[in-house]
Amino acid sequence: MEFTGAGNTQRTGLDVKYNREHLVTFALVFGFLAIWEYCARAGKISALIFPAPTFIIQSFFTDLVHGVYTKDTLISLSRMFTGIIIGGGTGLVLGLIMGWSKPVRKTLDPIISALLPIPKLTLLPMALIIFGLGETSRTVMVSISAFFPMLINAMVGVAQINPTYYEVIENYGASRFDVFRKVVLPGSLPFVLSGCRLSFQAALMITIGVEMMWGNNGLGSVLWLAWETMRMTNLYAVLIIISTIGVGFNWLLGYLQVVLLPWHHENRPA
Amino acid sequence: MTIIFNNISKKFAKNTEHEVEALDRIDFTIEENEFVAIVGPSGCGKTTLLRIAAGSIKQDTGQIIYRGIKNPKAVMVFQDKGLLPWLTVLDNICLGLELQGIPKNAREKRALDFMNLVKLSGFEKNYPHELSGGMQQRVALVRAFLTNPDVLLMDEPFGALDAQTRTILQEELLNLWSRERNTVLFVTHDIDEAILLSDRIIVLSDRPGKIQQVITVPMSRPRDLKAKDDPRFLEIRSQIWNLLEQEIRKELDLM
Numbered sequence: 001m002e003f004t005g006a007g008n009t010q011r012t013g014l015d016v017k018y019n020r021e022h023l024v025t026f027a028l029v030f031g032f033l034a035i036w037e038y039c040a041r042a043g044k045i046s047a048l049i050f051p052a053p054t055f056i057i058q059s060f061f062t063d064l065v066h067g068v069y070t071k072d073t074l075i076s077l078s079r080m081f082t083g084i085i086i087g088g089g090t091g092l093v094l095g096l097i098m099g100w101s102k103p104v105r106k107t108l109d110p111i112i113s114a115l116l117p118i119p120k121l122t123l124l125p126m127a128l129i130i131f132g133l134g135e136t137s138r139t140v141m142v143s144i145s146a147f148f149p150m151l152i153n154a155m156v157g158v159a160q161i162n163p164t165y166y167e168v169i170e171n172y173g174a175s176r177f178d179v180f181r182k183v184v185l186p187g188s189l190p191f192v193l194s195g196c197r198l199s200f201q202a203a204l205m206i207t208i209g210v211e212m213m214w215g216n217n218g219l220g221s222v223l224w225l226a227w228e229t230m231r232m233t234n235l236y237a238v239l240i241i242i243s244t245i246g247v248g249f250n251w252l253l254g255y256l257q258v259v260l261l262p263w264h265h266e267n268r269p270a
Numbered sequence: 271m272t273i274i275f276n277n278i279s280k281k282f283a284k285n286t287e288h289e290v291e292a293l294d295r296i297d298f299t300i301e302e303n304e305f306v307a308i309v310g311p312s313g314c315g316k317t318t319l320l321r322i323a324a325g326s327i328k329q330d331t332g333q334i335i336y337r338g339i340k341n342p343k344a345v346m347v348f349q350d351k352g353l354l355p356w357l358t359v360l361d362n363i364c365l366g367l368e369l370q371g372i373p374k375n376a377r378e379k380r381a382l383d384f385m386n387l388v389k390l391s392g393f394e395k396n397y398p399h400e401l402s403g404g405m406q407q408r409v410a411l412v413r414a415f416l417t418n419p420d421v422l423l424m425d426e427p428f429g430a431l432d433a434q435t436r437t438i439l440q441e442e443l444l445n446l447w448s449r450e451r452n453t454v455l456f457v458t459h460d461i462d463e464a465i466l467l468s469d470r471i472i473v474l475s476d477r478p479g480k481i482q483q484v485i486t487v488p489m490s491r492p493r494d495l496k497a498k499d500d501p502r503f504l505e506i507r508s509q510i511w512n513l514l515e516q517e518i519r520k521e522l523d524l525m
Contacts, residue, residue, distance in 0.1 A: 164351040167326050171346045172366045172417070182365075186356040263356045263397040 051232055059233040060240055069222065073241055076219040079135075080200075080207045083142025088199040090143075091150030092192065098151070099158025100184055112151065120145040120202070121209050128214070138210050145206035149198035157191025158184055190257075190264050197253050204246060271339045273300040273323075273421060273453065277332035280318055291478035292318045295332070298472060298481065300421070302338075305447060305454045307464035309510060310474030311517045316457040319479065320346065320423045323455060336420065345419035347427045352410045353398040359409055360385075360394035366417035384412050388442060404435035411443060415450050424456045428463065440466055441495055448492045461510050465503055466493065473510055476517040483513060 033053045039045045040052035063069060098105040124141055131137040165183050174182065211220025219238050226234035257264075278296040281289045292315040300306050308316050321327045323334060324346045336342035345366065346352075353362045360381060367377035385391050388408055398406050407427055414422055427443075428436040440463060447454065447467075458464050464471050465487055473482045485506060489497050497503055 162351050164348060165354055167324075167346070168348065168352055168354065169365070169369070171324055171326065171344075172369045173343075174369050178369060182354065182357075186354075189356075261356075263399065 048230070049232060051236070056233055056236045060237040063234075063237055069219070069237065069241060072217055072219050072222050075217050076207055076211065077245070079138055079142055079211075079218065080203045082139055083203045083207065084146045084199055086139065087143030087146035087203070088150040088196065091147040091199070092154050092195070095151040095154025095195070096158055096184065096188065099155040099188065100180075105155065105159070112148075116148055116152070120148075120206055121213075124210060124213060138207075138215070141210050142203050142206050145202040146199040149202055150192075150195040153191045153195025153198065154188060157188030157195070160191070161187035190261055193253060193257050193260070197250065200249050200253075201246070204242070204249075208242060271302045271342075271420060271453070272337045273342075273455075274335040274337060275299070275319075275323075275332070276335060278319065278322060278329045278334070279331040280315070280322065280327075280329050293322075293329070294478040294480045296479065296481060298484065300453055300455060303451045303453055304470065305456065305468045306470050306472060307456045307458060307468035308472045308474060309458060309461060309464045309514070310479060311476045311514060311521055312459060313521075314474045314476055314517075315479030316459075316474060317425050320425050320455065320457050323421070324423050339420055342421065343417070343419040344421045344423055345414045345417055347407075347410050347414045347422065347424040349426045349429045350403070350406070353406055353413075355398050357397075358394065359390065359396050359398070359401070362398065362409055363413045363416060366413055370417065381412075381416060384416050388412055388446065402435075403431050404439060407431065407439060408442065411439075411446065415446055415452065418450070419452060421453045421455060424454060426458050427456075428460075429458070436460075436463070437495065443467065444493055461507055461514070462498065464510070465506050466495070466497055471506075471510065473513050476521050482517075485509065 036045075036050065037052050037054060040047050040050055040055075094108075098108055120141065123144060124137075127137040127140050131140055161183060165187060166179060169179055169183055207218070208220040208223070211218035212224045213220075215221055219242060223235060223238040226232070226238065275296050275298050278293055279291075280293040281291050283289050296319060298306075308319065310316050318327070322329045324344050326346075354365070357365065360378065363381045363385065364374075364377045367380065368374075372380075382391070382394070385394070388411075390405075390408060390412065393401065393405070393409075398409070401409070410427065414424075428439050431439065444467060454468075456464070456467060468487055471485045471487065473485065474480065475482045487506060488502055489500055
């Protein structure tokens with residue numbers, strides 16, 4: 001039997017193929033910005049609300065090099081990641097346990113199902129009453145938002161592992177810990193990484209949302225202040241920063257997925 | 271060492287009123303270094319018997335006695351999904367040795383020697399999904415033999431393969447086995463496969479699985495695929511087929 005086709009193919013996931021579709025994408029975006037630019041300069045739309053893109057970008061970079069947004073960006077990022085670590089970490093541990101142990105899953109599932117659909121932002125008043133007007137309330141809010149997606153994904157990730165894999169490894173005399181590190185952890189990893197992505201998105205949303213509603217620092221509060229004072233370039237600048245954080249983290253997770261899951265079908269060459 | 275299956279019965283309860291009897295008082299003995307095949311109609315409890323032997327499910331009555339050995343090691347080869355998809359071929363092959371606590375260098379050396387023997391060299395770093403079904407089962411066989419178990423339990427290891435690949439792997443298993451001479455209990459629904467590979471064949475009846483007959487294969491070893499042309503081969507085949515045909519017809523008529 002010859003199996004020459006199964007050699008080691010190195011995939012980094014970093015090389016994006018620029019094909020015809022991507023050119024069309026670029027043309028669409030560029031065309032939209034060009035029309036916007038023209039309309040703003042020709043006075044067809046209010047330059048107060050929709051300043052020309054070149055003007056937005058120019059003032060964005062000027063502000064950026066002067067460090068106008070540095071402090072608030074760092075505050076928002078640290079809030080977000082504190083929440084992801086606390087909430088996502090708890091969700092991960094609890095999710096793996098719930099996925100692994102049917103009794104635990106059956107016990108906790110109704111509670112999780114009941115709490116899951118609550119829009120997390122609605123918990124802010126409760127958080128403020130219980131944890132006071134300090135940083136704790138914000139951390140709790142972000143943690144709660146990061147907790148659920150991680151929990152659900154870790155749980156499903158373990159529960160979907162083919163039972164034969166457990167039988168295989170137990171047949172070779174594996175201990176509980178062996179089963180955990182050889183089957184439960186790697187088998188659920190694809191779902192855990194999706195959980196990271198969703199946790200991150202939820203944490204980013206709640207961080208900005210909480211900052212917009214209450215407090216005087218962080219990107220959300222800068223955004224809200226920009227709206228209240230009608231400084232539209234600042235508003236756009238904050239939107240650009242938030243989008244960059246979102247896109248950057250997604251890219252990082254996509255990269256991790258390729259590096260950590262070379263065996264997984266989503267990373268196989270078509 | 272002999273393995274004695276003593277009066278093994280097993281029922282599966284779907285609910286309290288509806289029980290499915292899978293195995294009914296199975297009694298037989300496997301001698302050391304013997305290759306025993308179990309054939310029977312589908313659903314006759316062949317796999318259940320193997321899983322009881324592997325210790326992954328518990329029988330209702332009876333016991334399995336390993337005479338002349340303490341802490342017997344029974345290793346299972348599955349039809350598919352036996353390789354962990356997140357481990358490379360080498361790591362999969364080493365898995366059994368790793369769990370036995372054999373140091374990395376030693377186990378990898380043994381694995382590589384063995385891989386060389388069955389022409390798996392060069393695939394160490396591949397993942398299972400990059401291999402064909404036949405190659406995957408080869409890896410599974412190597413892994414099982416490498417741990418040198420007291421008994422190898424094979425659950426239709428070639429059942430999911432196409433006929434040509436299956437034939438090749440049967441021959442490889444013959445070679446591997448004549449080198450290693452482990453005791454094997456081999457479940458299959460392929461009569462030819464059972465005759466070609468084994469010393470004795472246990473023919474089970476339809477549900478509940480009961481031993482109909484135990485047939486000794488007289489052909490000498492070492493065997494190869496030419497054994498299929500032996501008149502004794504054809505004789506045993508028709509003998510087994512006669513036993514199974516009624517069972518299978520009975521099942522089809524019921525359905």
